[in-house]
Amino acid sequence: MIDVTLESVSKRFARGGDAAAVDQVDISIAAGEFFTLLGPSGCGKTTTLRMVAGFYFPTSGRIRFGAEDVTHRPPNKRDTGMVFQNYALFPHMTVAQNVAYGLKIRKVGRAESKRRVEEALGQVHLAGYGHRRIDELSGGQQQRVALARALVIRPRTLLLDEPLSNLDAKLREETRLEIRRIQREAGTTSIYVTHDQAEAMAMSDRIAVMQAGRVQQIGAPQEIYHRPATSFVARFIGRSNVLSLPVVAAAEETVTVRLPGGAEVAAPAPAGHGLREGGTALVSVRPEHIGLTSATDPDALPGQVTDVEFTGMATNLVVDVAGEPVQVAAIDVPAGVAVGDQVGLRLVRDRMWVVRP
Amino acid sequence: MIDVTLESVSKRFARGGDAAAVDQVDISIAAGEFFTLLGPSGCGKTTTLRMVAGFYFPTSGRIRFGAEDVTHRPPNKRDTGMVFQNYALFPHMTVAQNVAYGLKIRKVGRAESKRRVEEALGQVHLAGYGHRRIDELSGGQQQRVALARALVIRPRTLLLDEPLSNLDAKLREETRLEIRRIQREAGTTSIYVTHDQAEAMAMSDRIAVMQAGRVQQIGAPQEIYHRPATSFVARFIGRSNVLSLPVVAAAEETVTVRLPGGAEVAAPAPAGHGLREGGTALVSVRPEHIGLTSATDPDALPGQVTDVEFTGMATNLVVDVAGEPVQVAAIDVPAGVAVGDQVGLRLVRDRMWVVRP
Amino acid sequence: MTTIPATPGPATTAPATTDPTPPAPRRRLADRFAGGTGSRWFPYVLVFPLALVLFGYVVQPMFATFAESVGVDGWENYGTFLTGDGVARSALVTSLVISAASVVLCGIVGVAMAFLLKRFSFPGRRLIEAIILVPAALPPLIGAISFQLLYSETGILPRGLQHLFGTAEPVLPFSGIAGVLVVHTFTMYPFFYLSASAALGGMDPSVEEAAYNLGAGRIRVWRTVLLPMLTPALVSASLLVFMTSLASYTAPLLFGVDQTMTMQIYINRTNGDLPMASTYASVLGVVSILFLLGMRWYEGRRSYRSQSKGVAAHRREVTNPLGRWLALVASLLATAVLLAPVATIALVAFSQDGSWTTEVVPAAYTTKNFVTIFSDPDAFEPILNSLQMSLIATVGCVVFGVLVAYAVRRLNFRGRGLLDVAVMLAWALPGTVVAINLISAFSTGNAFSLGQVLIGTFWIMPLAYFVRFLPLVFRSSSATLAQIDPSLEEAARNLGASWWRAFGTVTLRLMLPGVLAGALLAFVHGVGEFVASVLIYTSETAPISVEINNRMYSFEIGTAAAYGMLQVILIFVVMVVSGRLESGRRSTREAAQWTA
Amino acid sequence: GGGDDAGGSASAEKLTIYTARDKKVATYVVDQFTAKYPEYKGKVEILNLGAQEILERVRAEKANPQADVWWGGTQQGLAAAATEDLLAPIQPAFAAKMDPKYKDPEGRWFGEILLPEVIMYNNKALTPEQAPKDWDDLIKPEWKDKIIIRDVAASGTMRSIYASMIQRLSPDGSNPEPGYEWLRKLDANTGSYTANPTDLYLKMSRQQGVVSAWNLQDILLQANQANMPFGYVMPASGAPVLIDGLAAVKGGNTTGAQKFLEFLFDDKLRADLAKDYFQIPAVDIAEKPEWLAQLQLKPMDVDWDVVGKHETEWINHWNSQIKNKG
Numbered sequence A, B: 001m002i003d004v005t006l007e008s009v010s011k012r013f014a015r016g017g018d019a020a021a022v023d024q025v026d027i028s029i030a031a032g033e034f035f036t037l038l039g040p041s042g043c044g045k046t047t048t049l050r051m052v053a054g055f056y057f058p059t060s061g062r063i064r065f066g067a068e069d070v071t072h073r074p075p076n077k078r079d080t081g082m083v084f085q086n087y088a089l090f091p092h093m094t095v096a097q098n099v100a101y102g103l104k105i106r107k108v109g110r111a112e113s114k115r116r117v118e119e120a121l122g123q124v125h126l127a128g129y130g131h132r133r134i135d136e137l138s139g140g141q142q143q144r145v146a147l148a149r150a151l152v153i154r155p156r157t158l159l160l161d162e163p164l165s166n167l168d169a170k171l172r173e174e175t176r177l178e179i180r181r182i183q184r185e186a187g188t189t190s191i192y193v194t195h196d197q198a199e200a201m202a203m204s205d206r207i208a209v210m211q212a213g214r215v216q217q218i219g220a221p222q223e224i225y226h227r228p229a230t231s232f233v234a235r236f237i238g239r240s241n242v243l244s245l246p247v248v249a250a251a252e253e254t255v256t257v258r259l260p261g262g263a264e265v266a267a268p269a270p271a272g273h274g275l276r277e278g279g280t281a282l283v284s285v286r287p288e289h290i291g292l293t294s295a296t297d298p299d300a301l302p303g304q305v306t307d308v309e310f311t312g313m314a315t316n317l318v319v320d321v322a323g324e325p326v327q328v329a330a331i332d333v334p335a336g337v338a339v340g341d342q343v344g345l346r347l348v349r350d351r352m353w354v355v356r357p
Numbered sequence C: 001m002t003t004i005p006a007t008p009g010p011a012t013t014a015p016a017t018t019d020p021t022p023p024a025p026r027r028r029l030a031d032r033f034a035g036g037t038g039s040r041w042f043p044y045v046l047v048f049p050l051a052l053v054l055f056g057y058v059v060q061p062m063f064a065t066f067a068e069s070v071g072v073d074g075w076e077n078y079g080t081f082l083t084g085d086g087v088a089r090s091a092l093v094t095s096l097v098i099s100a101a102s103v104v105l106c107g108i109v110g111v112a113m114a115f116l117l118k119r120f121s122f123p124g125r126r127l128i129e130a131i132i133l134v135p136a137a138l139p140p141l142i143g144a145i146s147f148q149l150l151y152s153e154t155g156i157l158p159r160g161l162q163h164l165f166g167t168a169e170p171v172l173p174f175s176g177i178a179g180v181l182v183v184h185t186f187t188m189y190p191f192f193y194l195s196a197s198a199a200l201g202g203m204d205p206s207v208e209e210a211a212y213n214l215g216a217g218r219i220r221v222w223r224t225v226l227l228p229m230l231t232p233a234l235v236s237a238s239l240l241v242f243m244t245s246l247a248s249y250t251a252p253l254l255f256g257v258d259q260t261m262t263m264q265i266y267i268n269r270t271n272g273d274l275p276m277a278s279t280y281a282s283v284l285g286v287v288s289i290l291f292l293l294g295m296r297w298y299e300g301r302r303s304y305r306s307q308s309k310g311v312a313a314h315r316r317e318v319t320n321p322l323g324r325w326l327a328l329v330a331s332l333l334a335t336a337v338l339l340a341p342v343a344t345i346a347l348v349a350f351s352q353d354g355s356w357t358t359e360v361v362p363a364a365y366t367t368k369n370f371v372t373i374f375s376d377p378d379a380f381e382p383i384l385n386s387l388q389m390s391l392i393a394t395v396g397c398v399v400f401g402v403l404v405a406y407a408v409r410r411l412n413f414r415g416r417g418l419l420d421v422a423v424m425l426a427w428a429l430p431g432t433v434v435a436i437n438l439i440s441a442f443s444t445g446n447a448f449s450l451g452q453v454l455i456g457t458f459w460i461m462p463l464a465y466f467v468r469f470l471p472l473v474f475r476s477s478s479a480t481l482a483q484i485d486p487s488l489e490e491a492a493r494n495l496g497a498s499w500w501r502a503f504g505t506v507t508l509r510l511m512l513p514g515v516l517a518g519a520l521l522a523f524v525h526g527v528g529e530f531v532a533s534v535l536i537y538t539s540e541t542a543p544i545s546v547e548i549n550n551r552m553y554s555f556e557i558g559t560a561a562a563y564g565m566l567q568v569i570l571i572f573v574v575m576v577v578s579g580r581l582e583s584g585r586r587s588t589r590e591a592a593q594w595t596a
Numbered sequence D: 001g002g003g004d005d006a007g008g009s010a011s012a013e014k015l016t017i018y019t020a021r022d023k024k025v026a027t028y029v030v031d032q033f034t035a036k037y038p039e040y041k042g043k044v045e046i047l048n049l050g051a052q053e054i055l056e057r058v059r060a061e062k063a064n065p066q067a068d069v070w071w072g073g074t075q076q077g078l079a080a081a082a083t084e085d086l087l088a089p090i091q092p093a094f095a096a097k098m099d100p101k102y103k104d105p106e107g108r109w110f111g112e113i114l115l116p117e118v119i120m121y122n123n124k125a126l127t128p129e130q131a132p133k134d135w136d137d138l139i140k141p142e143w144k145d146k147i148i149i150r151d152v153a154a155s156g157t158m159r160s161i162y163a164s165m166i167q168r169l170s171p172d173g174s175n176p177e178p179g180y181e182w183l184r185k186l187d188a189n190t191g192s193y194t195a196n197p198t199d200l201y202l203k204m205s206r207q208q209g210v211v212s213a214w215n216l217q218d219i220l221l222q223a224n225q226a227n228m229p230f231g232y233v234m235p236a237s238g239a240p241v242l243i244d245g246l247a248a249v250k251g252g253n254t255t256g257a258q259k260f261l262e263f264l265f266d267d268k269l270r271a272d273l274a275k276d277y278f279q280i281p282a283v284d285i286a287e288k289p290e291w292l293a294q295l296q297l298k299p300m301d302v303d304w305d306v307v308g309k310h311e312t313e314w315i316n317h318w319n320s321q322i323k324n325k326g
């Protein structure tokens, strides 16, 4: 059952320049779904969320909850719980009062309200902070109060605008699980905005990738990751090398391209890719789908290491292949690989994917 | 040469409860060093930074810049450029005016100032936004203005309080490199607060891990990652399994422990670990240093999969080993591994590490 | 689960767009109004009654005044303002100069006081906070006289200094325009003080820190960050001071500056030249409107609300003991200066008639004046009347002023600017004009008075106070509202609060310092109101100011001063009580944090 | 209030009086009035206003008059109101014995008291001998900056004095120049202008100046009741005598108003007012108090018609061209 629908919704700001902040967005979200908006800073995520919450009216288009048109319904009649990107905590109330605000409006009894507030504060690891003033909290603690305030009212729709951006990885993970649990239990439809792609991947039922106000692709995390629709999505989700390669042969669902070394590979491609022999295909390969071998390996692309970065779990390298930088993420790097070394790269063939520009 | 020194600095808030927000912190940062404060939300990172910037006076302890005691020097005499966790942009100025503010105070000429402002806005990918009002920017754009404002004045010390938390991965990475470049070029001593551990690992010369106001460990990223001092650090940096294992034998730099399956392993340990045969050692093993094999492998710890999470590059599993959940990060998971399956785990022995509680 | 095609190409344009105006589902009328700010009607519903009142009592009479000014001689009267030689032009110029100078002086004194009292904690701070409004509470006539007794050629200070230094002439006497400015500064700086201190409290402190961090010194931070961030408050106060000075009557009168607009209005009325008087009044109105529009433009160029994430604490800590001592000394000085006029009035109230002529201070003392008041059974009535009527008016001002401030700042509707102008016009017009308009409106029942004859009843007085003092509450509420991040209200709405509820529990609560400041001003001015009162009061509703005036004219200065004392004490009590109300706890703590 | 006597007859009992008289005087008179006519007890309402305010108020209330009696107003103000049809004509008994120049021919207003304008001086600073003897003495250089004047344009009293000074030198008012010249010299001698009477008294008593022109009644009141160090000189060339009058407001309770006005001219009351409040009645009274009997009132021969015609013009000229120019 479709719960939230955006029908070619656009939003222009009076002083926002020529471009629309949100441009002809079409999204339908199923009841109980955990839906994520992903996209670069300034692409229109917050604006979209605020239209769903009712703080902006779309310049054009409609928004529906179920079958009802709510485009112009006042925010307090929408039963959405929003975590604002800037928290929007009530400075004149204590932490507990902030969290209890929505309950008070819902006329929840005192005892029940107290219990739920405490529970919510516990969920965000702020038990015992109830009596504090908001300005006596750290940034991350404030963010958690904002989260608790939205969760505690158990709204029909949760709108979460980067609710975990100021939390450490550990806490973020725990809180993320907590949100998911609460959301699943109550079957709350959720729209989530995050910059953390791993988070988006881990939590979401579906993801919409936006760029400059437009939706680029909507799909399940695996789909978006492994079969990005456009080179923007490929590059934006995780990291990817998008190689421009000459097409040698094109079939329904594979496109054979020639690699710089001369080898030819058949890369999987989406149906209706529209590529012809002689054209140029954009092929996306993820850094972790590139293996590192010796420079003398005949099957490998030869290249020179231009950067090495240690990130904990893996080591990221940038390898210059015929003038193009190729990113490689290797789990176990042969000790001693350093900038300037000659190496060979092996692409995992069935993990390649042809994308639109 | 030591540039910034905190000498057993403590800070208590009047209404902050019993615990000090910052507790006996000793840190020396070399000139030109990129130093990162890492720790859970509310551990005192911002408070520490604010004492260095001069917005709080330590309840006890001293702060030195070089040899000079600056504990009570007013903030405007410290030449620090701070990116505030909450941005603290001047709402009554345009983007360009915000960025130019510090230059104006430094009496930089008009033309020069304009050039530098444009350069700085370009560095944070906001070229063309100079005339905008702050309230016409998205959250991430505001954060970038805050960053540009601090970078453009080329201060003696950069204090960056989660300057990238609201940026998408892509932009974060680019900006991170930009910050590093600028910082290296000018030799600016920098103190960086982040929640993104990969970022901390990638950028920092040294990292201090804090917990509840206290410094747990200071060291280079690799050191912190591979040889965490305490179980808190082990668990907090990346993810780690800290196993409580009986000590079979203890040498100077190795401690031999018995695994649940019965096998004995010699785990590397820090000098002066103080463990004895018959005691219990805490051994940290990273999820990515655990291999997944079949349940019948005799060398492996047997366990049952209780959770599977796909994160893009790797797959995270939680495996129940004799009642204890062990986290595993596998790059290539045999297809079809699902919750409830029996699997075997192989620990990479020389990547184990004995930690303090 | 449907997957929407990801391609935003023309091929996938949703069919819905072919029907740009889908049949709007019929919403119930109640829904529309319940829609709060979301409803297109909401702003109009909110402001309509007020617009009606303002139109009836301020705008329309203003037009009538204007019509009168051109009725007989056409535009000729206005010509005199343009030709150089007439009184008209020099009166206009003098008035403008006095007003501009008053704004500057009051701004300096008021903002400095706000800074001192809100940013430092030192012994006696609470006391000064309580007496800070006393100068504004001085009854106009007595107040001006006390300034004369203090600072004029024959005043205590110049004569005292003369005795002290043994000079032939009194030292440092104030007269003419300088005297007017002294009086204006004294009596009007509270406009700045109140709004600036409300705004200082509501400001995002991290913005200030950012400026320090970028290397700005204290003065620079004030100039480039704090003052600009206080703009809404300063604009509000400037408007009030400017218009008050423009309409100020007693001070120029007492210091003999008769080439001012108000003096000319009075003179022309006395002359019986009503068209000319109306011309002056119209010019006064036009100048005020122009100033208002200029200020609106100036303020509207920027945004003043915090864009910070989350809530930042007032965290700057000052340990400099020198600053503390300086603050203490400055505050002692301020107390002395603030209380001097009151002390003078006390001196008059306790001195025997005729015992104070060429002496520096009176030679003989008596309590007779107070005995007179307290022994007269009717003597308390004016005090009670004033209290009651200003209270009612203040409540009305708060209710309407806050709502209109909200409408003008936050809602988008046609005529927003007009409403702003209409409200302020009531402040710009001389009280006499407002009162006469009210009399004409209410001496017979008409549409604007809902068919009621209010003249001769009790209610005309609170109504007049309401119309006159609404701008005070409106302005200062509006200034604090400019600082408040609308997303707080949005958060409340999002949590299910209706507009009213969100307004009451969040927006209004955060506006409170400004609203209280405005309410205090309205109340204080209500208690002291004279020019309009004298035209509409009845024997049962005689306010304290009329009583004082009567005593003054029968030269019972002592008794008048005694009344004045009572009035000042009354205001003082109100200040103390409201200081407690305005979460004195919080402000003290804030200031304390500054000095930690 | 008197809001519901609009019809005139419905509540004929109620009586609202707008008075510019001192509150003590008003209270005293009304007490006497209600003692004599007990039916008015509690029915009389007095509002103390300035003369100018009464005019404003009566004007504004024209559509629904609130007042019944206008008690205390300058001849000019009353005449203006009469022209604007704000006053009700009445024929009281005392009208007959009143000098026609003290009343409106149609009976719309009547003079009540005469206000001679004289020279006032501070008798602590000056002996009677030192004080100026006539108007022309005021413009002598010896009084430079010793004179204080209640600001002219806004004061009915002062306007009349100044207009008389001009008319004195140009009987038909056609050539105000000599008068202007005289006033220019006076302006040169004037130290300061004061905002209101109180201010004048204060400044006089505090010797910011020692000589002024003011009305006799107030000088005597201040000197005798408020201990002010004031004395007066009856100018040798005569004192302009102003008329301060009263009227019944049109549309008000005219019957009650007439009764009250009649009462005001009660012989006994007039004598008391003359004795205690130094009022010079506009009609002759039998029992003169000592000061009045001794008063050698020397009225200046002022043609009030000429003055009335030119006053505005003259005062405006003075205000813009002469004041503070010396």
Ligand SMILES: Nc1ncnc2c1ncn2[C@@H]1O[C@H](COP(=O)(O)OP(=O)(O)OP(=O)(O)O)[C@@H](O)[C@H]1O
Pocket (backbone or CB within 6 Å): A135, A136, A137, A138, A139, A140, A141, A166, B013, B014, B015, B016, B017, B021, B039, B040, B041, B042, B043, B044, B045, B046, B047, B048, B085, C313
């Ligand atoms: N003004 C204050 N009064 C009382 N307690 C405070 C105040 N400011 C901060 N604290 C407390 O001090 C501790 C440290 O705060 P700090 O802001 O330094 O944390 P942080 O490490 O920056 O956290 P985060 O990552 O969430 O921003 C927190 O527990 C916080 O609640």
Ligand SMILES: Nc1ncnc2c1ncn2[C@@H]1O[C@H](COP(=O)(O)OP(=O)(O)OP(=O)(O)O)[C@@H](O)[C@H]1O
Pocket (backbone or CB within 6 Å): A013, A014, A015, A016, A017, A021, A039, A040, A041, A042, A043, A044, A045, A046, A047, A048, A085, B135, B136, B137, B138, B139, B140, B141, B166
């Ligand atoms: N009030 C406004 N006036 C003009 N432009 C605006 C306004 N608010 C937002 N914009 C612009 O609209 C675009 C979308 O803004 P939005 O806040 O939706 O971005 P976002 O995707 O949430 O970004 P971020 O991740 O940085 O928060 C941005 O380019 C922003 O500059």
Ligand SMILES: [Mg+2]
Pocket (backbone or CB within 6 Å): A045, A046, A047, A085, A161, B138, B139, B140
């Ligand atoms: Mg956003």
Ligand SMILES: [Mg+2]
Pocket (backbone or CB within 6 Å): A138, A139, A140, B045, B046, B047, B085, B161
């Ligand atoms: Mg922080």
